[in-house]
Amino acid sequence: MTQDSIELEARETWPALWCGWRRKCPNCGSGPMLRGYLKVRDTCPVCREELHHHRADDGPAYLTxxxxxxxxxxxxxxxxxxxxxxxxxxxxxxxxxxxxxxxxLLPRLKGAIVAFQWARGMYGFGGAANRA
Structure with a gap:
């Protein structure tokens, strides 16, 4: 089992979704995920988790x-x-x-979608490529 798969297994989906719904960083739960109304920050200002990998696109609008x-x-x-x-x-x-x-609903659903992608390791979240 690789380090990447162990790290992804430790990411629970529901707590991450709750943090995303509150528009907070899914990693630390305290840093703001959004800058402005819908713009996702590149990194969390508290824990420095990279958030620029997200691919929310039109998903939040469709769900709204x-x-x-x-x-x-x-x-x-x-x-x-x-x-x-x-x-x-x-x-x-x-x-x-x-x-x-x-x-x-729109910013909350965007936060939840980004958090879901983070929790599941989608689109570069949690991979070895995004670690320094």
Missing amino acids: ILFVGHLMAPLLLFVFETWRPEPLTLFTIFAVGCVGLTLY
């Missing part, structure tokens, strides 16, 4: 659309069938709700 759509569509139907609000009122409430939920 999936979650927001599956939460808001049934809620929209329920509100419409139950209270029959005016169309402009219904549109305003759900437009604000969709935008708010999207802005909340």
